[in-house]
Amino acid sequence: MSQGITSTSFQFPGQVDFYRGKVRDVYIFEKTIAVVATDRISAFDVVLPVPIPYKGQVLNQIAFHFLSATAAAVPNWVSLSPDPNVTLGKRCTPFKVEMVIRGYLAGHAWREYRDGKRVLCGVPLPDGLKENDPLPEPIITPTTKASEGHDEDISRDAILKNGIVSEKDYLQLEAYTRTLFRLGTEMAREKGLVLVDTKYEFGSYEGEILLIDEIHTPDSSRYFYMDGYAERQAVGEPQKQLSKEFVRQWLIENGFQGKPGQSVPEMSPEIVASISHRYIELFEHITGKTFVPADSSDMEGRIKAAILEHI
Template sequence: MEAIKETNFSFAGQTGFYRGKVRDVYYFEDKIAVVATDRISAFDVVLPRAIPYKGQVLNQIASLNLKATSDVVPNWVLSTPDPNVTIGHRCEPFKVEMVIRGYLAGHAWREYKAGRRVVCGVQLPEGLRENDKLPEPIITPTTKADEGHDEDISREEILAKGIVSEQDYLTLERYTRTLFARGTELAREHGLILVDTKYEFGKYDGQVYLIDEIHTPDSSRYFYSEGYTERQQKGEPQRQLSKEFVRQWLIENGFQGKEGQRVPEMTDEVVTNISERYIELYEVFTGGKFLKEDDHSVLDRIEKHINDNIFTTKN
């Protein structure tokens, strides 16, 4: 299937459009239709080639997880009429992403390895190794940048700058910990460890809602639980399912999103490998077979499903 790099629809009743790093968002009066494209980003940079089936994987994993957490935290979803589309409430997003970490990995490990023991205002103990379980999950928020890089920020800075009110921020923290606990349970059922993840929230009609995707390979990092302890004891790398392998490939090829750096060539082999890894995570996480939507008129299919559902989906 040809990867979906972008969409450019025009719907009756549409009031706006936003193209994010990965999603194309169509705004209506009180709803949005979000198309999960096959674009891929790393280090806050959209890479030059799209990855076949990536959008379908993300949208379907997110849909499963949003349903599986809706009893503990309200979310924005009204319907999922297409493998690449979600329709939901038009929420006003908070300008922070709530990152929560149960293990020392990825960005937090890179900070720790560089000698920093305070991440986003959170003190970390001495003597930790890469991928060690933390004494308890920590919340390390980032700013939500419309363009460019998201930046680490502390709880104190968020409140001091008035980015989020104290009352709302306490709700965001409570929801974040509740979702991480549920996500950890869901991962365990499939032989996985939820290492770290991020959540985004917004307000609709005065209520805080979970928005965007959750517990996908773009927003989360997973380890295989089998053999985790033995690998840690031996100082071996953990087997993981996440987008970290894309970041590592970029780092090994001299790219970390810094000024003057060029994205390495993404060959057909690299693109196929990334696509297969996304499908692997879907099948491990869901325990089911990934069904490829091999529709040659995929854009027509997506447009039709939005048209057919945007006004019939009830709030």
């Protein structure tokens, strides 16, 4: 198995800036960007110390699959993907919010609800719900977009009151978010999956609002298997998931939630391999395609050559 690629540090002709996110290295040019999906993995807003082989390829190719499939309904930033780990596209100015949308009470929303909250990001929730129950209708629960550290829940009213996004633009973000979630839900259903919740990010490019970043990947989304969902829910069994939640659960069980003073548990080769296999499983299940591992003999050279050819 590939050892994975932790980071890149290229310098290209015409490059004006560089940004390293939690899992992506972004090379910035005057009008375009080249995004390299590395094999870094984050949870609880902390980058874990060991890369996951093929994770970057999985994320990049799933995102490209869905960005291509939804482009007619919601315009996005992508121009082409010249390498399994690389996508090139328009350089947008990001909005400083992440648009989280939830169709089911799971993950962070469930933990808040379990602890007694009945209003999440300004959205009221009914009493009597169980973990992983469907919500009466999908709800949008935005977060701030932190440059580092934890993103924070925020309400629509607070976004508008603080001028983070104009009302006109925010209404468009909401409309695009609901459209994408509907399309993502339909595409997941065709593959026997339930799209539980996900997040979208947007930016502006020459006055137009575009979808940016990745969509419907295991890093940004949570999926349940449709088969057996109702039966498991009826008897209170955990749902079978296809998402990054299993990584979070493993960390929680080993005493880590990204809180001060906590240390990331040791990631054994067996744990790393199991995470890699789960990412590949999601790729094949959600896209219906067979995963073809990219040549890993010289990943940095391969990635650099692909970007140089198209910038």
